[in-house]
Every structure is written in structure tokens, then in C-alpha cells.
Amino acid sequence: MNPNELALTSAIKLRQLILSKQISPLELTKLYLERIDKLDGKLHSYLNVTYDSAIESAKLAEDSLMKGGYLGPLHGLPISIKDTQMTKGIKTTSGSLIYKDRVPNQDATIVEKVKKAGAIILGKTNAPELGLVGTCINKLGEQGRNPWGIERTPGGSSGGAAAAVAAGLCSMATGSDGGGSIRIPSNFCGIFGIKPTQGRVSSYNGSTSRFHNMFSQNGPLTRTVEDSALLLEVISGCDEKDPITYMTPPLDFT
Numbered sequence: 001m002n003p004n005e006l007a008l009t010s011a012i013k014l015r016q017l018i019l020s021k022q023i024s025p026l027e028l029t030k031l032y033l034e035r036i037d038k039l040d041g042k043l044h045s046y047l048n049v050t051y052d053s054a055i056e057s058a059k060l061a062e063d064s065l066m067k068g069g070y071l072g073p074l075h076g077l078p079i080s081i082k083d084t085q086m087t088k089g090i091k092t093t094s095g096s097l098i099y100k101d102r103v104p105n106q107d108a109t110i111v112e113k114v115k116k117a118g119a120i121i122l123g124k125t126n127a128p129e130l131g132l133v134g135t136c137i138n139k140l141g142e143q144g145r146n147p148w149g150i151e152r153t154p155g156g157s158s159g160g161a162a163a164a165v166a167a168g169l170c171s172m173a174t175g176s177d178g179g180g181s182i183r184i185p186s187n188f189c190g191i192f193g194i195k196p197t198q199g200r201v202s203s204y205n206g207s208t209s210r211f212h213n214m215f216s217q218n219g220p221l222t223r224t225v226e227d228s229a230l231l232l233e234v235i236s237g238c239d240e241k242d243p244i245t246y247m248t249p250p251l252d253f254t
Helices: 003-007 011-019 025-043 051-066 109-116 159-166 183-189 225-235
Strands: 046-049 078-082 120-125 172-177 217-222
Touching: 003 025, 011 025, 011 225, 025 046, 025 051, 025 078, 025 120, 025 159, 046 159, 051 120, 078 109, 078 159, 109 120, 109 172, 109 225, 120 159, 159 172, 159 183, 159 217, 172 225, 217 225
Parallel strands: 078 120, 078 172
Antiparallel strands: 046 120, 172 217
């Protein structure tokens, strides 16, 4: 399999290749980082690429694999996080100049869950200011563009996430959807995304505030339906920090 084919392979298949040791988490992470360097200068799907921490996480994932340690359902899979979702120690702008230097001291619950599942965070994806519109334009820099035609929008507000998935700049991505913010960019970029039922996935965003957006739900963006089912299983479940989440265990979406 050549690098282009590998980058566009489903996350389910990539995980099988990792577990069978046909490819290492470090090799896969380097592949995606190289593609970001090569292609994202035109797409602007990322606002922040976490090169050093991604490589370090990949080395730890590889070491755990070789030593027969615990392997979570996303072990070694490079993932992107929407920049409206808080990441501890990683700049999170929410697409706004107001927050251009913000570095949270807590993770959003879904970020905690993808980390625990073994995923490797490549960086934060582009979004309009505060995720409020259906495009990928903000005042932080170049607007996000559609990989099928860079003169076109990838949609929004999870536009950078959808573009990164479609262009093979990550294996899967997290997004959020209030009025179409996963569904619109998934449609525009030719990938799959789903807005989960309210309460299925925690809305806790790593803030000390107890306010929750009753319309927006966190969810997956992936190249296949099966990949989204896998990611949705990981990020679903009860969260004491979000009183609206279901008390019942997540469904077997796969």
C-alpha cells in the first residue's frame, strides 16, 4: 500500500494494521504530519499542529504495543480535534481572536476519552468564530478550504475537521453540531458525520462553567460509517460533569 492509499484507509483497517504490527503508530503519525506539511498550506484545515506531542504520544503507543500493554479501541490512530473543544496544554482558540493565545488547563470530556482510548492528537482543526456559522472563515488567518476544490468552502462549523478527514490529514476527527456543524461539512467534503442524540455524548468542554449548549452535540467525522460508529462508542457515555448525559451504558454502535 502506497502512502496516499494508507492515508485514506479507514480507521478500522488502520487499527488492524497497527495491531498486527504491519505498521507502527509512529510511522502512521509521521505519515499524517508529512501530509499536513505538504497539503495544508492550501487547505488550512488546521489552526494548530502539535508536532512534538504527537510524535511523543506515537512513541509511547508504539512502546506499549511492543510490550503487550493495554491497547484501547483507538490505539495509535492519529486524530484531529475541533478547535472549539478544549485541550489541556494545547492552544484552543474557538476560531476567535479573543482566544488566540488561550491554553486550557483542562480537557473537554471527549478529548479525555479519545486520549484514554489511545488516539494520538495531531492538532486542532479550523472553525469559524465560536463555531457560529456554516463556513470556515475567521480572523485568525486563511479560511478553511474544500479539498475537492480549494475555491470552495468545506462548510462549517466543523469545516477544518471535514477537510482534514477528506484529504487524508488524519484518520478521524471530532466535531460538534448545533444547526448542521457536522452534517454540513460532511456533506460538502464527501465524508460521513453524525450529530448524536442529545445526552449521548458529554457536552462538558473543559470549562469551570456549568452552562451547557442544549443544541450542540459533540460527534465524529470519518471516511466511513463504521469508523464513525467506532469513534461514537468511544466518546459516548455518562459524564458526571454533564448532568444531561444518559446514565445507561453506550450502545454497541459498531
